Amino acid sequence: MMKFQGVDYYNIESLLSEEEILARSTIREFVDDNVIPIIEKHNRAGTYPMDLVPKMAELGLFGSTLPAKYGCAEMNNVAYGLVMQELERGDSGVRSFASVQSALVMYPIYTFGSEQQKDYWLPKLASGDKIGCFGLTEPDYGSNPAGMITHANEKGNCYVLNGAKMWITNGTLADVAVVWAKLNGVIHGFLVEKGRKGFSAPEMTGKHSLRASVTSELIFQDCEIPKENILPKTEGLKSPLMCLNQARYGIAWGAVGSAMACYDTALNYAKSRIQFGKPIASFQMIQEKLVYMVTEITKAQLLCLQIGRLKDRGKLKYQQVSMAKRNNVHHALEIARMAREILGANGILDEYPVMRHMANLESVKTYEGTHEMHTLIVGEDITGIPAYV
């Protein structure tokens, strides 16, 4: 099989530093060698390739922007984004694993945790010895997390958690869950270790999407955790939303990876598939689709690069992340659908990656803020009028 050469119609590589390029090339090669050959098997079986975890940790893919003293690479946000892009070129589930561990577990512990929590958890999460998950969404509270039912009550030296979370990536695998719950009516973050009495994390089954990823419920029934397990600097909905903003940033880049995989597959297929005595790439309707794909990928790449540079300068607004996540995932999904059309019947087979990416992107379009919610976030930002209710 041909090595993936990337998609770079606007020579965006010339805007990257030497280490950003090397990080991208390394993860690209890692994905070619370790993800592509096994991913369809896991997608069929509905399992996460756990063999990848130590390899991903060895490469430094967990918490790669956090400080070196916790065993992290301390890379900039553009390099992190490129890593997410390459992982998702393999599979959204693999990127999700790294996203959750980095942006939704290590980031909140780093940002809102006590020194003891940081010193204890961050090195173990960076080395992949421990896996984390993030529990915000509930069965009845998705886009409106402020209404969450899960709550904590004080009882002596403990908090007692009650409630349920749903759609939690890595929930069943996790050694520690960052759980958001109301304490006296205010949302706080809590660390709940696997095995705590009253805490269970059954896997959700029957997914048509993100099959190579574990999705779970988290159930708390009078689950007692020591008081030191609260993330002390969390207060209100803003704290989990800050985490989601980190994750959305990675998703905006990841979607480019999925789109590249689909475009690359469709382009190669169109050039080699012969109908009416010539390659289908010679037909205008096919070319129109391919041009749409490469144009949208190029635009998405530029959005990502600019939000990355802004983030590295501390100038990124969360609404700008919403725009990139909204745009890039939407177009990645359109690209996956077009790629499937170009591949015709072959497009539905798992001999090609496009239908897997398409199914994955249906989840990606909805998680970490639905497409619609991101529309309203940007809408509010430009008009000054919130339109959520």
Added chain:
Amino acid sequence: MKIVVCINHVPDTETKVKVGTDGKTIDKAGVNYMLNPYDEFAIEAALQLKEKFGGETLVMSLGGDAHKETLRKALAMGIEKAILLKDDSIRDSYSIAKALAEEIRTLSADCILFGKQSIDYYNEEIPGLVAEFLGLPSVSVVVRININNGKVICEREIEGGHEVVETKIPLVMAAQKGLNEPRYPSLKGIMAAKTKPIEERQAATASSYVEVLTMHKPPPKQPGKIIGTDVNAVPELIRLLREEAKVL
């Protein structure tokens, strides 16, 4: 143990190479470059030797500024220092080997490692030439290295089998695929490489004795011919294989 690895910056194996307008060099426009794949085995061997015996590792390349990208990758994999022997001119293998040898002579290295060949010109000459210039033993196509008290046992690939040879340090070894599984540069390694030095030195001048006169691509592959689709086609197929293709 002091280990020197000589590496090369070569066109990516996926690159479709075009001959340049001068007819004797490749057109570099749009060509991606990479660390010569065989050199990755040499780098990994150096890192493993260092992990086992301690000491220091150094990577060296001769060429223009573009070679820094490849040196940086070696540093990201874990090599400690890099030397770029700056030279933009066109040299033959003899001249490159001479300049490398002049530099290596000053380093008192115990092991000098190469990939068994560069995948650009395929001359497979440089490791042997460097060993010769330095008066050192040389083992090529190495798939296993065992060093004990200065005694070196190497396994080499030969036609249809393996050969075990014995020599001693200092020596030159040229790595073959199968020697090891090269590590990926980790993100931490990539960040660490930013602060590792790439020392630039002028490459020693040396004569070249071989000049490239022209380069040309092999003739394009002829389209296939379908003689027939059943057993009746066999006699004609055999006739064509005999008379046209001349392979029978």
